Amino acid sequence: MEIQERIMDKAFSLFRQFGTRSITMDDIAEKMGISKKTLYAHFSDKDDLVYQSISGFICEIHKECLENKQHSKDAIEELFLVMEMIDRKLRNINPVILLDLQKAHPKAYEVFLDYQQNHLSAVIAENLERGMKDGLYRQDLNVRILTNYRVHGCTLCFQPDAFPGEYDMTKVQQVLLENFLYGVASSKGYKLIEKYKQLSQNK
Incomplete structure (x- = not known):
């Protein structure tokens, strides 16, 4: 691994743990x-x-979301793959990191907002449309409203006031996503959710 990549990897490891x-x-x-001189040879500040x-981390998440869509059999399996990804990528991350970006690193925060408002929104909307087309989601869904609802639900666990005290952020994300899925599913989709849940528990 190149020195610049190793620095980014170590830095993000510290940022995710402590903010x-x-x-x-x-x-x-x-x-x-290494010396600070080496750091500043690769990063201006x-x-x-x-x-x-942060840009690298968001890129990884988006790439995996697209791969989940490509490799999944249906919209529901796609979201179960997302749950697994959340467990891997967000495990032990400090929720204060998003607030830190907002207050101290506006350029990095803009990258997050761009991902949230554009790329993440598109992935969610496409999943809803895919599920409706296949009869796994209800046909009366308002895709625009539910997309916006889900986008903001993804960042809810990064707001410490929303869940005071110690809590497992990964678990919060999984519970929110699972409940969202039950809310949009048709009767056919509901049965498939139960099937994928059982398969996931047996892993």
């Missing part, structure tokens, strides 16, 4: 056993490092 505001360039250099780290 961005509490981690300094000194912390990153010390954890990697901490803001640049945060921006590139």
Whole structure:
């Protein structure tokens, strides 16, 4: 792995655990056993490092979402694959990270907003339309409203006030997504949800 990629990987590992505001360039250099000079040879400043780290992480998530759509048999399996991805990608992430981006790293926060408002919205809308076409989702769904509802539901667990005290953020995401799925499913889709749940529990 190139040094720049290794720096981004280590930096994001620290950011996801502690948030961005509490981690300094000194912390990153010390954890990697390199000099700050090496850090600044690859990133102009901490803001640049945060921006590139967050951009890389969001790119990974979007790529996997598209792969889930391509490899899934139907819209419901696609969402079960998303649940598995959430468990891998968001496990042990500190929810304060989004607030840190909003307050201290506007450029990185804009990357998140662009993904949320454009790419994520498109993936959700396409899943709803796919499920309706196959008869797995109810035919009376308002795709526009439900897409917006789901988009904002994805970020709910990044708001500490919404779930005060300690909680498993991955579990919150999975519960919200599962309940969303039950809400849009037709009777045919409901039976398929139960089937995929059983398969998931048997893994």
